[in-house]
Amino acid sequence: MAARAALRRRYWATLPARLRLVRAATVSLTVALALLLLLAGLAASGTWDSVADRDAPRTTSAADLDLALNDMDAQAANILLSNGDAGRGRLRTPYDKAVGYYGDARREIGHDLRALAVAAQGDAADERTVESLTDDFAEYQELIGRALENDGHSGGKADALGDYRKATDLLQQHLLPNARRLVQSNDDAFNTRYNQARSTLSAQLAAVLALGFIVLVALGVLQWYLARRFRRILNPGLLAATVCTLVAVLLGAQMLSACAGHLKVARHDAFDSVVALSRARATAYDANADESRYLLDPGRRDQYARSFLAKSQELYGIKDASLETYDGELTSTWQAYRSDHHDLRFTGEFRRELDNITFPGERAAAEQTVDAYAVYERDDRTVRALLAAGKEDEADEFCMGWQPGTSNAHFGQWMTALDRVAGINRAHFTSSVREGRSAVSGLLPWAGGLLLAAAFLTVLGLRPRLAEFR
Numbered sequence: 053m054a055a056r057a058a059l060r061r062r063y064w065a066t067l068p069a070r071l072r073l074v075r076a077a078t079v080s081l082t083v084a085l086a087l088l089l090l091l092a093g094l095a096a097s098g099t100w101d102s103v104a105d106r107d108a109p110r111t112t113s114a115a116d117l118d119l120a121l122n123d124m125d126a127q128a129a130n131i132l133l134s135n136g137d138a139g140r141g142r143l144r145t146p147y148d149k150a151v152g153y154y155g156d157a158r159r160e161i162g163h164d165l166r167a168l169a170v171a172a173q174g175d176a177a178d179e180r181t182v183e184s185l186t187d188d189f190a191e192y193q194e195l196i197g198r199a200l201e202n203d204g205h206s207g208g209k210a211d212a213l214g215d216y217r218k219a220t221d222l223l224q225q226h227l228l229p230n231a232r233r234l235v236q237s238n239d240d241a242f243n244t245r246y247n248q249a250r251s252t253l254s255a256q257l258a259a260v261l262a263l264g265f266i267v268l269v270a271l272g273v274l275q276w277y278l279a280r281r282f283r284r285i286l287n288p289g290l291l292a293a294t295v296c297t298l299v300a301v302l303l304g305a306q307m308l309s310a311c312a313g314h315l316k317v318a319r320h321d322a323f324d325s326v327v328a329l330s331r332a333r334a335t336a337y338d339a340n341a342d343e344s345r346y347l348l349d350p351g352r353r354d355q356y357a358r359s360f361l362a363k364s365q366e367l368y369g370i371k372d373a374s375l376e377t378y379d380g381e382l383t384s385t386w387q388a389y390r391s392d393h394h395d396l397r398f399t400g401e402f403r404r405e406l407d408n409i410t411f412p413g414e415r416a417a418a419e420q421t422v423d424a425y426a427v428y429e430r431d432d433r434t435v436r437a438l439l440a441a442g443k444e445d446e447a448d449e450f451c452m453g454w455q456p457g458t459s460n461a462h463f464g465q466w467m468t469a470l471d472r473v474a475g476i477n478r479a480h481f482t483s484s485v486r487e488g489r490s491a492v493s494g495l496l497p498w499a500g501g502l503l504l505a506a507a508f509l510t511v512l513g514l515r516p517r518l519a520e521f522r
Contacts, residue, residue, distance in 0.1 A: 074277070078270045079507045082297065085263045086503035089304045092256040093496035096311045097489065099249045103315070104485045107242035108323060110171040114234035115330035117164035117185075119337055121231060124157035125223050126341030128196050129348050130452050131203070132216060138206040146452035146460075161189060168234060178237055181230050188226045195219035213349060220345065228338070239327055246319045250312055257308040264301030271297060271510070289513020293506040300502035307495040314488035321410040322481035328408070329474040332367055332401035333467065336425075339363035340463055343432060343451055347439065357436075364429065368422065369399035379433060382426055390419070405473065411480050417473040424466035431459040 130150035134143040165186055172178035199215035202208040271294045278287050342360040346353050361375050370381045385397040393406070402422055409415045431450070438447035451459050 074270070074274055075510060078267065078274060078510050081263065081267045081270055082293075082503050082507040082510065085260070085267055085297075085300070085304075086500050086507075088256070088259060088263060089300075089307075089496065089499050089503070092253075092260065092304070092308060093492050095252065095256070096308070096492050099245075099311070099315070100485055100489045100492070102245060103242075103318060106171070107238070107245060108326075108481065110168070110238040111235060111242055111323075111327060112330060113164050113167045113171065114231060114238050115327065115334060117161060117168065118228065118231040118235060118334040119330070120157045120160040120164060121189075121223060121227050122334055122337035122341055124154060124161065124196075125220055126337060126344055127151075127154035127157060128199065128216065128219070129341060129344035131200060132209075132212055133344060133348050133448055134452055135203055138204055138208065140206075143449065143452065145454055146449075149454060150452070158193070165189065171238070175237075178234065181234055181237075185227060185230050185234075188222060188230070192219050192222050192227060195222065217349065217352070235327070235331070242323075243319070246315065249315060253308050253312040253315070257305060257312075260301065260304045260308065264297065264304070267297050267506075268294060268301070271506075274510075287513045289509045291513075293509035293513060296502040296506035296509065300499040300506065303495045303499040303502070307491050307499065310491040310495075311488050314484045314491065317410075318481050318484035318488070321408065322477045322484060325405050325408050325410075325414075325477040326474060326481065328401045328404040329470060329477070332405070333470055333474075335363050335366050335401065336463075336467065336470070339367070343435060343459070347435070347444075347448055347451060360432065365400065367400050368402050368425065370397075375433070375436070379426075379430055382429065386422060386426065411476055414473060414476050417469065417476060421466065421469040421473055424462070424469045428459065428462045428466050431462050435459060 127150045130146060131154060134147040134150060136142040165182065168178075169182050169186070172182045195215050196219045199212045199219060202215060203212035271290055275287055275290045275294070278290070339360050342356045342363065346356040346360065349356070357375060361373075361378070364378060365373070368382060370378060370385060373381050382398075385395075388395045388397055389406070402418070402425070405418055406415075406422075409418065435447050435451045438444075438450060449458075454460050454464075
């Protein structure tokens with residue numbers, strides 16, 4: 053009892069004791085608010101570093117690997133198709149182009165596998181997937197190398213085709229499923245961290261507002277108490293501290309809400325489209341490879357025709373469509389969509405992008421991509437018609453040629469249009485990351501400085517009143 057009475061006399065019984073206690077509490081709350089904002093700002097900076105330097109690159113590297121694997125296999129088929137008999141009767145331009153693109157794709161795959169091996173460290177499932185991809189790719193290269201070597205010998209087409217079949221089976225059954233599993237795994241991990249970051253930012257914003265309100269109430273009570281006991285209307289130091297605290301809370305709230313907004317734009321408005329378009333590009337290269345496989349391997353033409361249709365459905369899905377009816381239904385469903393953007397008669401990666409239109413110029417670019425895709429699809433029917441009419445050489449030249457009006461030229465125009473849409477979304481992803489980082493670096497120092505100033509002004513404002521009791 054005596055100890056309690058002594059503590060009461062020291063910290064509460066006298067007016068100076070009460071002022072010191074309230075001052076200490078107010079300053080402590082202000083410093084706590086400053087620390088909360090500092091920790092929130094550091095966490096937000098860490099989120100932006102993770103988004104820009106880890107989460108997005110991992111997903112795009114996996115998508116690039118998927119595309120490069122398809123491209124390498126397509127170019128291998130084109131080399132075999134255009135080489136003639138050990139170089140006799142070679143289609144010079146398609147052959148030279150295919151050799152160049154084949155080398156580019158092989159180098160890209162090596163780069164992507166190294167990047168994904170580093171990214172997978174610490175994730176046992178992804179590590180196993182990358183190891184499997186690396187082993188299978190080594191075997192795939194050996195098979196393709198053997199096919200190209202056999203094709204260089206006169207009369208070696210049959211042996212080359214046998215090796216190519218083994219290689220493309222390995223690609224379809226192991227390499228591509230694993231590459232797509234990595235795309236999905238990394239994208240899911242990115243989305244999980246995004247949801248956690250958004251939840252954390254919301255909780256931090258609520259905490260900043262609540263603690264800021266408590267500090268402002270404490271300053272208001274202190275101001276009222278001084279006015280009541282000392283017969284003064286306002287204490288200038290406390291008034292300045294209140295203004296500093298209010299502005300700091302507003303700046304802190306603006307920082308956290310801006311980060312949450314930019315994070316949503318980066319992840320959902322921009323990167324969801326980047327992923328859909330990356331998948332579309334990889335699928336497009338796989339479909340283009342199916343055309344070359346169709347021409348190269350008469351024994352598997354039905355299989356490759358079905359595969360081409362399946363890829364087309366992944367890109368622009370039309371229920372119950374066949375190769376014979378696909379073009380007409382594409383035209384009718386696309387015209388319906390152009391009249392009503394809520395028309396739901398087609399699905400696929402293009403639909404995912406069209407349902408996520410956010411940025412200026414994005415819709416026009418996306419629609420141009422589908423227009424270019426429709427031209428390429430009609431070219432595929434031309435290739436099949438030429439082959440059915442017994443014009444195999446013309447079908448090969450139209451499929452692999454690079455002159456204006458050929459299938460490869462139209463495929464290039466389609467990819468250019470698709471890249472334009474992806475570029476719009478990548479640019480906005482980059483700008484959102486930059487603006488999110490800028491919100492932290494631009495607002496956090498001001499908010500923290502104002503709160504420290506508020507703590508100092510609180511001490512300074514009470515000093516004259518406490519001096520009166522000496």
